[in-house]
Amino acid sequence: MSILASFLLFLHMIGLAGILAGVLMQLMTDNTKSVKVLLHSALLQLVSGILLVGVYEMADLADVNHMKIGIKLVIALAIVVVGFVNKRNPATKLAAAAGVLGVLNIGLAVFW
Ligand code: HEM
8 A cells, every 4th residue: 555655646746747847838938738738737636646645544654634635635726727727728827827836735745
C-alpha cells in the first residue's frame, strides 16, 4: 500500500509541475497546446490528490488534516474550472489565475 501512496504522490508532483508548466507556456509563448497542458495537469492533480487521501486513510499511513485537504480540494476544483474556461476562451488572465491558485495550494501543502 505504501508503494501505491508513493506512486500517487509521484503523480501529484508531476501534476503540480504540469500546472505551472502550462501556465508559463501560455503566458510566455503562443503554443496552442498550453491550455491542454494546464487543464489535464489540473485534472491529474485533483484525481491523484483524492486517491492519495483514500490510500492514506485506508492504509492508515498518515494522519490526514481534513481541514487542509478540504481547502486544497476547493482550490484544485477552482483550477479545473478555470482550466476548462481557459480551454474554451484562452486568456492570459485565466492562466495567471490558475498559476496563483496552484502556488497557493503548494503553500498550503507545505506550510500547514
Ligand atoms: C493544485 C492543486 C494541488 C497542489 C499544488 C498540491 C500540492 C501538494 C504538495 C506540494 C504536496 C507535498 C507536500 C509534502 O509532502 O510536504 C501534496 C501532498 C498531498 N496532497 Fe496535494 N496538492 C493539490 C491538490 C490536492 C487535492 C485536491 C488533494 C485531495 C483532495 C490533495 C491531497 C494531498 C495529500 C493527501 C498529500 C499528502 C499528505 C499531505 O502532505 O497532506 N492535494 N500536495
